[in-house]
Amino acid sequence: MNEGKVGNIEMICLIVNAIVCKAFFTSVAAVIQKVGTAGWYMTLISAAVSLAVFGLMYIMIRAYEGKNILEIYDEIVGKKAGRLLTLVSCMILFLSASITLREFTDATNVYLLHVSPPGYIVGMFIIAMIVVCFFGIEGLARTAKFFSYILLINFLIVMVLSIQHYQIYRLYPLLGYGLGNTVKNGIMRSSAYGEIILIGIFAKALNNTKDAGKIGLKCLILGGLFIAQILFSVIASFPYFTAAELADPLYIMVSLIEYGRFFQRVEVIFIFTWNLSTLIGLTAIFYGAVISYCHAFDIKDKRPIIISFAISIYAATLIIPSITIILDYVVPTLRDYGWVGFYSPIFIAIIIWFFFKRGKQTYAEKS
Amino acid sequence: MYSEYHKTMQRLKASGLRLVETMGKIPFLNLLIYKESPKKDKFELLETKEDDSEDDVINEHKVVKEKYIYSDIKANLKRIREDFNIPQNSDVIIRELKICGYIDAFLVFINGLIDKKILNEVVLKNLMSGTRGMDYEEEDLVDAIAERIINVGIVKKHNLFDRIEDFITNGYCALFIDGYEKCLLLEMTAYEKRNIEKPENEKTIRGSKESFVEDLPTNISILRRLFRNKNFIVEYMKIGAENNIGCAIMYVKGITNPEILKELKKRINKVKSEAILNSGMLEQRIEDNKWMIFPQTLNTERPDRAVSLLMEGKALVMVEGSPCVNAVPITFFDLYHTSEDNNLKWQYGSFISIIRLLGVFMAVFLPGFYIALVLYSQEMISSELLASIAAAREGVPFPTIIELIIMELAFELIREASSRVPGSIGETLGIVGALILGQAAVQAGLVSPILIIVVAASGIANFVIPDYSLSLAIRISRFFFILMGYMAGFYGISIGMFIFFVIMCSVKSLGVPFLAPVAPKLRTSPDIILTKPIDKMNYRPDESNAVKKLKKE
Known part of the structure; x- marks a missing residue:
């Protein structure tokens, strides 16, 4: 399998897609339910928390130059404990991919393929993921960059055309359900940006692992701005109590666009943005999970793992019987407690490194 | 008890291994079997400094047992008859003659590949009558004939049968002289070929109206005429194990990346096919990935296009008998543009x-x-x-x-x-x-x-x-x-x-x-889709990694 090398902008496009694709689905409504009209800046608090955690990860990447975060775990806590931390990362990426895929499937089922069974939609998606993963990270990252410009233009078109529905008064009260509630939820929901750990996993594909810092910073800034803009436009377009009830408020917002007879059917533009961004983002997450798993068990040939992981994701995506359970239990749990899976390996590794390894490393460097 | 358990476990293991082997033979199930990733001979074009190779590609292409010619003309005659299957092979002509009036010699050539007028009026006449009176004991007769008797453009000397036979099949006439272990090869190639015509597949409104033909020297002469530069290098190679067809690699020294040339020659040398009949067959054997649907070389029948590709730092491969040239390395945008794009405002x-x-x-x-x-x-x-x-x-x-x-x-x-x-x-x-x-x-x-x-x-x-x-x-x-x-x-x-x-x-x-310079993004002249005024296009495409990136000095 071709691992290849990935440029900095390509990596940024890949990670931003992995972060932002969730905002096309139920997360927007869930945020508005939690914090009301303060949702658009609450996400910036989440981004700031993720940035802090990413900073910790970057300290380790700098300390162990030329290694990815999974190898760094092994270096810091030993192979066996490192395997455990790697498997935690693998597990959370796997869950994130399967839950977001289920959200996507239900949204596609509702708005696009009304009579197709969910298994069919998931199956096609999974096949695309398998094919792309066989080509490796290089092709995926280049495609992410190639599409990102087009997706960005589509996104801007949709946002600009939606201006006709914006009512600034809908942003009030600015503090939503209270500043304390907003900050608390902002910290809890930092898992919305948890895919930033993919930079650590893909670090060796970069031309220089030291570039990971600026890439992560840019990814979080861009991801935060995009998600904030989506939340802002939805909150400004609908009364918050309505937006909190919509399963896919962004799609509804787009379908309301109407500029004369011919510009009232722009959903098609949004469908491509939505589909392609999700395909890129989820494939990156899936590939990250495969790499983590293969690293944990020293598996060099990833191809059989890709297929078996894909089958597992297929099963995990469809195992939840209805969209109500996803909306009420699964997605809120992942978003509120996902940070444990995304960030706890980093916390454990950085603490051990700081107290037990840093001194030795500095001594070794000096001598 | 223990031994029974042990035997059962061994049987299970053996049957498991058989199952895995069987699965490995089925293409789809093959993907599910764990195996160490194979080491592929993969080529990546990386930034390098100029390192011109001076390898003799003709010599390294073909390693076969080579035998020297004999000084006895009868032995040479016998060997030539055997090698060319004479008399079954009726178009291979052996013309026996005497030079200096009494020294036995013979000429070998293929009927239809040489100019008979030159043979009759120049070579035979001078050999038979012009050599009379020569003092062959005082000087090397072979050298003397090459220098003073035979007035044809290219005269070569060889003493290896394989090489001599190669030249004969390429339209040379070989002269063997009794008592000498050297053979003279006279370039008298002349055969029927198509005239230069208009391009059929790549038509333009304002561009040039000439296209390549099937004859390799003619095609090279067209390129030489359009690109008059002493750094324009043409290297000949032989391809096809049986048909031994000529192939030329063309590039501009000082512009084309030497790594590209090394890799290209390596790939061409690896071609073990019996016969390469045209550029399409060679193209399929030198491309990076045979399973990809997109073309990995650019095929053009237009000399002006070929020259513009040369100037961008690409290498050209031309095969005898194909009225076109293949350029490598290429991108989607090379395939997307026409030769006319730069002709227009x-x-x-x-x-x-x-x-x-x-x-x-x-x-x-x-x-x-x-x-x-x-x-x-x-x-x-x-x-x-x-x-x-x-x-x-x-x-x-x-x-x-x-x-x-x-x-x-x-x-x-x-x-x-x-x-x-x-x-x-x-x-x-x-x-x-x-x-x-x-x-x-x-x-x-x-x-x-x-x-x-x-x-x-x-x-x-x-x-x-x-x-x-x-x-x-x-x-x-x-x-x-x-x-x-x-x-x-x-x-x-x-x-x-x-x-x-x-x-x-x-x-x-x-x-x-393939999608460079867009994915990955590279520095290039702004002619990916939209073009800018011609004086703004100062750089060669970065993806070709040309030795000189700037077009203007």
């Missing part, structure tokens, strides 16, 4: 380029979009258009997908048929097929008029793609998108686009990414 060039881009998109996606709209997303069509589509489809007995596939296949049939029949009949066939059959099919209620428009528009759009191989790749991809659109509407098409572009991003031509 930048405004016109940009306009045509945008039209061509629109054509590429229509050729790939239009039928797929149509089927996705009609089958899955009717709400996105305005009411009037939807009504007219519904009215047009009224009475058509086939489902839309069958209707579309039939029409696409019919279009492909007409296109293929018209390209295989003689010129004037081909044009007539195209008109008859497209107009009369289409009109008749609509009137018979077999297909809807809107579908005819969609198929025709995508077909016409396909003609704007200048490269034949890329055009074929797009024609095949169109069917893929029709299938994806049929299976899942716009969702299917977006999945298809994702896979399609990942494949495009993964293709490489001699280590250069």
